[in-house]
Amino acid sequence: MNWKPRSPDDLIGQAARVAKAQVTKAKRLAAADPPTASMKLLLYGPPGVGKTSVVEMVARELTGSPLAVEEFNGREVTVEVVRDWMKGLAYGSLFSRWHVRIVNELDRCSREAQDLLLTYLDRLPSGRALLGTSNLQLDLLTERFQTRFQSVKLLPPATEELAAFLASRWPVPRQTALQIAVGSGGCVRAALADLESWLDCRAE
Numbered sequence: 001m002n003w004k005p006r007s008p009d010d011l012i013g014q015a016a017r018v019a020k021a022q023v024t025k026a027k028r029l030a031a032a033d034p035p036t037a038s039m040k041l042l043l044y045g046p047p048g049v050g051k052t053s054v055v056e057m058v059a060r061e062l063t064g065s066p067l068a069v070e071e072f073n074g075r076e077v078t079v080e081v082v083r084d085w086m087k088g089l090a091y092g093s094l095f096s097r098w099h100v101r102i103v104n105e106l107d108r109c110s111r112e113a114q115d116l117l118l119t120y121l122d123r124l125p126s127g128r129a130l131l132g133t134s135n136l137q138l139d140l141l142t143e144r145f146q147t148r149f150q151s152v153k154l155l156p157p158a159t160e161e162l163a164a165f166l167a168s169r170w171p172v173p174r175q176t177a178l179q180i181a182v183g184s185g186g187c188v189r190a191a192l193a194d195l196e197s198w199l200d201c202r203a204e
Contacts, residue, residue, distance in 0.1 A: 003192065005053045012165045012188070013157030015050030018043070019057055022152075026061035035097055035127030042106065042149035044134040048189030049154045052104055055131040059100040062129055068096035074108030082116045089123055098127050106132035114145050121148040156186025166195055 005011050008019035022041065029037055041058065043051040059069045072081075085101070093099040103109070109117065121130060132149065157165070162181040167174045172195060180198065184191035 005050070006057075008057065011050050011053060013049070013161055014155050015054055015157075015188075018152055018154060019050070019054045022054060022058050023061050026058045030062050030064070030098060033097060037126055038124040039100075039129035039131070040121055040124065040149045041129070042132045042134065042146075042151045043154055044136065044151065045154035046156060046187065047135050048184075048187035049156050050188060051133040051154055052102075054154070055102050055133060058131060059102055059129070062098040062100055063093070063096040065093075065095040068093035068098060069100045069102065071102040071104070074103055074105040077103055077106075077109045077113050077117075079110070079113050079116055082113055082120055086116075086120050086123065089120075089125060089128070092127055098129060100129040100131060103130065103132045105135065107134045107136045118144055118148060157188065159186070162186065162188065162191055166191060170195060170199065172198065 008016050008023055011019050026039070029035065029039060039058075039062065041055065043054055045051060056069075060066070063069055117130075124130065156162075159178070159181045162184065163174065163178040166172055166180060167177040172180070176198065177195075180191050180194045183194060
């Protein structure tokens with residue numbers, strides 16, 4: 001199943017509501033020419049609830065071009081990488097008025113890299129965005145680090161909501177959708193993987 005949400009309407013639960021709010025904000029920021037603000041957003045919560053999908057939607061809205069978006073895993077964001085980012089703060093993107101960096105699993109950055117990111121975030125000029133995700137509780141990041149972001153917690157969708165979502169988009173009986181939703185524990189990614197297995201079995 002090669003399915004990837006492209007708009008807030010493709011998400012469910014809190015992820016859909018947060019995506020609508022943040023995409024609307026990004027649309028407003030992107031309309032300013034030249035840019036008059038930066039954006040620092042951190043989504044945190046359990047795996048598989050849509051955090052990465054939301055920040056990717058926000059990045060697309062800000063830039064209008066995938067060429068103006070860089071995506072990293074937190075383990076890749078070392079002190080040396082952040083130093084390179086800081087050296088390039090004066091330069092934007094050739095492809096958009098905005099330049100966006102996405103860091104998934106931001107909590108995987110070393111403590112030293114997190115400390116340097118504080119300075120990077122404080123110096124972030126207009127037309128730049130750092131969008132992060134974390135599977136950890138926010139209090140496991142340093143307090144100083146938390147204050148640099150707008151932080152939003154994403155909760156898993158309710159079981160009934162997830163079952164209704166699956167049954168409305170794929171040819172799966174409601175009872176089967178409910179069983180898949182229960183087994184996923186609220187992880188949308190896991191539910192989609194189980195649904196794919198069920199559809200494959202039906203196709204054989």
